[in-house]
Amino acid sequence: MSTAVSRSASRPLAILLSFVLAIAGLLVVPSPASAAPGDVTGGSASWGVDAAWRAMFSSPTMRSATGGASIASGDMPTWPVTTGSSWDAASGSGTVQLAGAVRLGYLTGAPIPGSTSGNYVYLNNPTISISGSTGTISAQSAGSSHELNPELPMAGLATRTIATLDLSGMTPTEVDGTLTWPAVPVAIAAGGTEILASYASADDLSATKRAVGSALDPITFSITREAPLTATTTSLTVSPVGGAVAGDDVTLTAEVAPSIDGTVQFRSGPDALGAPVTVVAGVASLTVDTLATATHSLAAVFTPADAGYAGSASAAVDFPVVATAPTRGAAWGLSTYLNSANFGRPNPSPANFVAPAGFDPATRVSTWGSPTVVSNADGTVTLNFSGATLNHAGTGGNWLRLADLSATLDAQGNGVVSAVVSYGTVPGTPPSIPYDASTAVTVRGPERVDLVTLSGNAVSPVAAPGGSTWSGLTGLWDADFLAFLAGGDGAAAWGYASTVTNTGAADRKPAPPHVHPPERADLRAVRDGRRVGSLHVPELGELRPPQPVGRELRRPDDVRRVNPRDDVHLGRHGRQPESHDHGLLPGFVAQPRWDGRQLAPPRRPPGDRRRVGRRRRLGSRLLRDRARHAPEHPVQRLHRGHRAWSGARRCRDADGQRRRADLGARRGDPRGSAGPVG
Known part of the structure; x- marks a missing residue:
């Protein structure tokens, strides 16, 4: 669905051609795939800690469970899984958060674990952490063994890592969305040795400290997950490609896969662009013209309507908005020699330019305007520009006119720049002869001539605000242009032809033109190197080769x-x-x-021996006379070949070639028969 928000000069030795293509293109940035693991909603853990310890303190008065924990069958402590738990099956890692407190053993005096003596171990809100084949059990814990061993003073209440888990070789079983890890081996950790003493028997009064790594009872735990959400992806397309001019329309298009119902909120940084847009057939778009002059970080955030799908966001697109639009047209100074202001040279004469051509005196660059784009059948595009420039030398009256500049380029930036060229002189007295169109004499032209040949390039247009920039293209003066200026067909050479060369000084070689085609010309096929069959240009309609x-x-x-x-x-x-x-x-x-x-002349029916009229005989004699004294006319050659062929067709035996030659000689052909002409 689409909505819109309305607004209230050095020169290189070889040519370096830069085309700034103001085009309507597309920049597509896909978002990374969003993971959507199911949330953990339940489960439990059963762990007796140590069977020998529980046997010593088996009386119901010597154990307790609070806060959701319980002691199953009066012996096995069990904790429920609570919020904060997670599980990622792909990496085999997760956290199982348990709720409740369990005490095994007895307290002396007030029942305050960690501050009251006795023989007990206390575990509150244990946490099981899993990372691949290993894991840990930690809890808010306390313990005491009547300080029967100096190494075991009463342990105050604190969060400790009590034990480690060995999950190597274990794969949880899954039934109806519940994963279960049965009888996972457990070993005591350093924190566990501070709160859990060891007794040889129930009658033993000598508590000893456990060794780190010694075995404890195995633990069995499970988690229940919601059905995993289906992942979605969102990609963002911004048009025009590369940036825009402040106040111009900018279209943001989001594509959502898979195609499901929902809305897309377009954003520029933290700011929302308009209201959320409804997704229709997997697409939502928004057109705005209110983007301020700056570089905007554009993004699209998708919110699904179906709770079984996860939302997603596109990657951000940096989109510059500039204050001034690039000039549409072509700008070129020809060469350093021809665009100078030095006396005695054929310098630009802006007063004699034909609009929309113009001249920038600061950069000494001439311009052509009113650009159009045409797609060619061979996969190239031709950029056409209107207007005429004139270079004039007052010292001798020589002038050179370039009109309707054109550039034909392929996907790599190779091709040719041409123009309608003419040159001549203006009569007058040197050294100061002004240009006068009424007295100017055209020596040669106007004629479209290839000016510069671009070759050896492998450059694609680069997106820029208001269009794309095509730069780094090299080339030299075309041989046709050099030959045109050298004169011919009775025309004298241009007076400054020697200053246009590829082998002389650097200032005689071509300077870099800059070309700005129409804003909406679609040159994506050229950038991608594809063959162009037709091209839509709004100013011209559909153009086909x-x-x-x-x-x-x-x-x-x-x-x-x-x-x-x-x-x-x-x-x-x-x-x-x-x-x-x-x-x-x-x-x-x-x-x-x-x-x-x-x-071929018409043949008479077989057996027709009627005499040939005088005109026919005279015509045959004239043909023979012309054959003796003049180059043979194509029609004569055809008639001669027909006669020989007509006679030879009746010769069917093996030596038909000889008979055909004899037959031609008998009919008066002074050259003999050369056979049919094809």
């Missing part, structure tokens, strides 16, 4: 006109295309394979 039409694509310069009357093109390899009005990419035509039959 173009699908090829036809079986082959060729450029127009690979096409020859066969017949001026026919709208048919013939490729270099003897293939006739179909009609190419299929909405293909500009500059391309469809070129399916051709079987060589469609342009």
Whole structure:
């Protein structure tokens, strides 16, 4: 369920490309699995301490039990399990808290254990502690043996570890949720020797001190547990990824597994964000726009509606909120040489920029704006920016314009940066020639040219407030850009072409552009290295890569006109295309394979010996004359091949190759028959 809360400049030797991608993404942080052991609700422990001691003091007046403890059958002390007990089956550890007091023996005078003499041992609220194969028994205890042994003075009331347990090789039995440890071996500990003397017999009046580790009676104890709770996990998703700008919507989405009913309370640190949100189909979400400028520790706490499930909380997500949104667009200074303010260089001319392009005089960086994102069929994305910049040198009037910057990148940050490039001059008298658009002469362009080639990178975008930062991408000037500036096709080179190089001084090499695509462009597939089939951009709708039409694509310069009357093109390899009005990419035509039959002249029926008209004979003679004096036309070659093929088809014997050659010679082909052309 979703709810919302409404608001009341140094340059590297090689290019270092940083793309700040303001995108809508997802950051998912799962919570650790929560353990849900069952609570201990009951149980008991039976321990006679020492059978010989009990035999000496067997009279009912020489033993007592209070506070919930009892002496079963008049002989065996028993304590009930009380609150504070726990058991973790996974680690085999726990605490069994018992309630009540038991005295074995007699008191002299007032019945105050620990301050009254007599022959007794006193145990109050014993605790059994278990850790794997070992354990202990401790209690508030006291004891006296009439000080018959100087080593055994009367022990005052204190909490002591009385005995140790040997649980090695023992596995508790479980029946209906009750675990029982039967007859666990017990040995006296140092604290027990202070309160429990030893007598050789009932008639012995000489008390001796027990040795640590000597055996006592075994103990049997049990615990009863509630049915264990089913664990749940909660994961938190925060969008946009990496942070946001103050006042922007931030969506928190919690996913609970297994999918059960309950509520999720979203929090920023100790503060609740809105009211608890009902979980529907395992999901609860909340959109807020009130997060202040700071780094927030966001979390989701799930409370189940079913008492048989344990609650859970997600891990905290550190989410920064910044005061100012990053600029959308591309920023680039081309190179240190081209973005300088030195006299005599082609420096940026902001007055002649075309919006939304701009210029920052402090950093000497030009910008392009209005970004869009397009997904390509090969798994790359193309980031497009609008605007045009102009660099102009007043000393000679040379100018260079870059419009509509574009960057095509793959998942590793490799690709190309391009722009629509043109250059020229402005007539005037050096050394101070102002740029005048009305008199400016374009020498070459405009033409889209690859400016910089990025290669050797293995960098993914890193989340940042308002988007992601793509940095550390290296590359060099593209060969197409260098060739374009060098001139060609009758155009002179740009006057400063020598200052754009990959092998010269560091200031002639490309500087790092910074690109800020739209805030909601989804580039997760690029970050994950997956193929992109289509990409949703809110400004443009659903964009899908173009699908090829036809079986082959060729450029127009690979096409020859066969017949001026026919709208048919013939490729270099003897293939006739179909009609190419299929909405293909500009500059391309469809070129399916051709079987060589469609342009062949019609054959006469067998036995038709009608004379061929004068026009036909004249046409044949013209073809032969052209064959002698000019390069053979493709149609002529096809006709010649057809004639040879038509004659040769009647030769079926083993030396058909020879007869086919002879037949071609008899028909007046000065070159002889070369066989059919395919």
